[in-house]
Each structure stands twice: as structure tokens, then as C-alpha cells.
Amino acid sequence: MSHGSAARPLRKPFEDDVLEGLRAPRKHLPCRLLYDACGAELFEQITTLDAYYPTRTELSLLHQHLSQIAHQVGPEARVIEPGSGAAVKTRLLLGALDRPSSFVPIDVAHDQLQLAAARLRADFPQIEIQPVTADYTRPFELPVPRHEARRTLVFFPGSTIGNFEPSEARAFLELLGEIAGPDRMLLLGADATRDPALLIRAYDDEQGVTAAFNKNVLAHLNRTRGATFDVDAFVHAAIWNPAASRIEMHLVSKRRQIVRLQGATITFAPGEPIVTEHCYKHAPETMRALLGAAGWRTRQVFASSHVPYRLWLGEPMSRSR
Numbered sequence: 001m002s003h004g005s006a007a008r009p010l011r012k013p014f015e016d017d018v019l020e021g022l023r024a025p026r027k028h029l030p031c032r033l034l035y036d037a038c039g040a041e042l043f044e045q046i047t048t049l050d051a052y053y054p055t056r057t058e059l060s061l062l063h064q065h066l067s068q069i070a071h072q073v074g075p076e077a078r079v080i081e082p083g084s085g086a087a088v089k090t091r092l093l094l095g096a097l098d099r100p101s102s103f104v105p106i107d108v109a110h111d112q113l114q115l116a117a118a119r120l121r122a123d124f125p126q127i128e129i130q131p132v133t134a135d136y137t138r139p140f141e142l143p144v145p146r147h148e149a150r151r152t153l154v155f156f157p158g159s160t161i162g163n164f165e166p167s168e169a170r171a172f173l174e175l176l177g178e179i180a181g182p183d184r185m186l187l188l189g190a191d192a193t194r195d196p197a198l199l200i201r202a203y204d205d206e207q208g209v210t211a212a213f214n215k216n217v218l219a220h221l222n223r224t225r226g227a228t229f230d231v232d233a234f235v236h237a238a239i240w241n242p243a244a245s246r247i248e249m250h251l252v253s254k255r256r257q258i259v260r261l262q263g264a265t266i267t268f269a270p271g272e273p274i275v276t277e278h279c280y281k282h283a284p285e286t287m288r289a290l291l292g293a294a295g296w297r298t299r300q301v302f303a304s305s306h307v308p309y310r311l312w313l314g315e316p317m318s319r320s321r
């Protein structure tokens with residue numbers, strides 16, 4: 001995800017960043033390409049894998065601490081969730097809060113979003129569900145709710161914050177603060193695992209689901225942009241980069257090959273990778289500083305006793321209370 005400041009356009013058009021990334025000396029693709037309908041389904045499958053510890057760790061943290069979190073958030077809150085997806089965690093949260101006034105799921109996948117919204121309306125008839133189809137890395141406006149909320153809680157689980165470059169993460173957290181307004185709180189999930197064995201197991205699973213998830217990016221570009229990737233000529237690799245504190249998703253070219261995409265010719269050397277995703281594993285000090293730089297004071301941290309995964313409860317920096 002590329003991201004600038006909240007005031008100017010945050011990203012170049014789709015065409016540009018795909019071609020630009022493939023023409024760069026270190027070939028890369030924007031990680032949002034991983035999440036088309038097919039990719040979203042594969043990701044759901046990843047979350048059920050034994051080796052993929054983030055999802056079950058976060059779920060267990062939510063089960064453990066949601067009543068306390070709900071108490072701190074207080075009654076009649078509006079909840080906003082960028083990139084809401086399958087909404088399993090959302091249901092837990094909405095169920096735990098004291099009479100939440102409304103829920104705003106934000107996602108680029110319009111149809112999926114409408115379907116999720118319909119299901120939530122059926123299960124939570126007393127909560128106003130106001131889906132927003134938007135790319136949440138760009139400024140967007142919140143719909144006006146029927147009832148004024150006492151507070152806005154931003155819910156950003158899944159360690160998705162780790163997919164942003166650090167400077168982009170700061171800008172994004174700041175943007176969320178601006179959108180949520182003065183009476184805001186933040187509930188964010190972030191993984192800080194640095195054990196390479198555990199990470200490789202989770203990001204290069206034995207069943208090959210993550211490999212399929214990663215390779216789908218190439219199939220996606222073939223389908224949507226007439227690219228000529230030979231998907232089987234690339235292998236998935238998960239590389240731990242300790243200096244940058246991130247795990248990187250690579251697609252490594254098996255041989256010398258040429259791929260065409262929208263009039264451009266991209267040449268691959270044998271063993272040359274395309275980087276498709278960075279998953280930063282910020283140490284808690286880094287996470288706290290990132291939140292602080294974006295105007296969020298850390299109110300409470302809930303840590304797992306199994307892996308270094310944490311829920312962060314944030315509030316405005318200048319809160320007087």
C-alpha cells in the first residue's frame with residue numbers, strides 16, 4: 001500500500017503502480033492485488049490453518065478481553081472497520097459492546113460488502129449498518145448516522161497495519177483519527193512475532209494455501225489486465241527480513257522468461273523475485289511510537305501469553321478525562 005499525507009492524493013492510479021512496480025529494479029506488486037474475490041477466499045482458508053497463528057490468537061484475545069474493552073468504550077458507540085472481510089471478529093465486538101449505535105464496514109469489494117452488511121442487519125437488527133464502498137487507504141467520508149453516537153471506535157484487527165510501510169502506517173493511523181473525530185477510540189491487533197521458524201510455518205504453510213494465495217496475484221493480472229504470466233513458472237517464498245522486521249511474500253521466477261502486460265515487456269532472470277507483500281512485525285515500542293506519532297495515546301495493551309500478538313486500545317493524544 002502506498003500512502004502519503006491525508007491532504008494530497010495518497011496513491012497513483014492502479015495502472016501506474018502495477019507497471020511501475022514490475023519495471024522497478026526490485027520488482028514488486030501492490031499487496032491489494034492479493035485480495036480479489038479468489039484471493040479473499042484463499043485468505044479465509046489461511047486463517048483456518050493450524051500454522052497461521054495470528055487469527056486464532058487474536059480471537060482468543062478478543063474472547064478474553066472484550067467485556068473489559070466494551071466497558072472502556074462505553075455505551076452507544078459507532079464502530080468503523082476498514083477492510084471488514086468475513087466479519088467474524090466484528091460480530092464478537094458488536095455483541096460485546098453496550099448498545100452500539102451503528103456499524104460502518106469499509107471495503108473496496110462492493111458485492112461482498114453488501115452481502116456482509118445484509119447478514120449483519122439480520123443478526124443485529126437494532127444496529128444501523130452503513131457500509132461504505134471505498135479504498136480505505138484514501139480519504140473517505142463517513143455516512144451520517146440516524147442517531148448521534150457517543151463515541152467512534154475504529155476497529156482494525158488482523159495485523160493488517162503490518163502491510164503498510166511504517167511511514168504509510170503512521171499517515172493511515174492519523175487519517176483514521178481525523179475521520180473518527182474527537183471522541184474516538186481505536187482497537188488494533190498487531191503481531192510482533194520475530195521467530196523465523198514460526199513465521200515461515202505460518203507464511204509458507206505445508207498445505208500450500210499461502211502459495212496459492214500468493215500466486216493468485218499473477219492469475220488475477222492475467223484475468224483482469226491481459227498479462228501473460230505463466231503462473232507455474234513462479235514459486236512462492238516467504239522471506240524473513242530481520243533488519244526491516246518484516247516477513248516478505250515473494251514470487252520467484254523459476255527461469256529466464258518474458259511476460260507481457262499492457263504493451264510492456266517484463267524480463268525475469270532465473271531466481272528473480274517479485275515482492276507481493278510486506279508483513280511488518282513491529283516491536284511493541286515501535287507500535288506505541290507509531291500510534292503516538294499518529295495522535296493516538298495507548299490506553300491499554302492486551303498481550304497473548306502464547307505468541308507476541310497484542311490488542312492495542314488507543315485514545316486521542318490530547319484527551320482530558
Ligand code: AVJ
Binds near residue numbers: 161162249
Ligand atoms: C491479514 C493481511 C495482515 O500479513 O498476516 C497472510 C496477510 N499474507 N498470509 C498477514 C497474509 C500471507 C495477513 N494480513
